Amino acid sequence: MTITIHKFETAEIEPLLNDLARLRITVFAEWPYLYDGDHEYEARYLADFANASDAAMIVALDEGMVVGAATVSPMSAQSSEVLEPVKSHGIGIDRTFYFGESVLLREYRGQGIGHAFFDLREQHALACGAKRALFAAVIRPHAHPMRPWEARDLSLFWRGRGYRPVEDLTCEIAWKEHGEGAESPKPLQFWMREF
DSSP: OOEEEEEEGGGGGGGGHHHHHHHHHHTTTTTTTTTTHHHHHHHHHHHHHHHHHHEEEEEEETTEEEEEEEEEEEGSSSSHHHHHHHHHTTTTOEEEEEEEEEEOOOOTTTSSSSHHHHHHHHHHHTTTSSSEEEEEOOOOTTTTTTTTTOOOOTTTHHHHHTTTTEEEEEEEEEETTTSSOOOOEEEEEEEEEOO
């Protein structure tokens, strides 16, 4: 494997939209999201993201093939489902950046790419004047029937990067998971790091 990791900003992302949509659908179908993906929705979501000011996408490529991606953008550019709980909690959004998805094909995990994703997102946020970064992690019970036996608890990785869960700060985002007839809201816990 010859992995290269690049930061793409705004319009630079457009040529990669279809590959990124496929990647998101593939990875989010797995635990803990169990997402029953929709390519049209993904393409629209990514196109909107690509047009956000000060947004960037970190992309991992293996000989030109997209194998992973992570997003970073101002908190002010987020949907109301993410933005409103943060504002209501009293966290100033002016100099806050949001780390959206971090998706990586299974066979590329455990090689330090996740750290590179965080490094480059943090560098981008700091260059844009950020004072803090947040992300939201889906909450699933340990005894969930779809939880695979080898599922990793990423909280140690996040804590090692300096992030901590923000007490009493959660949000709900709706998506359709495998086995559901329609979208339903899923709870997510916010994690934050001050720079």
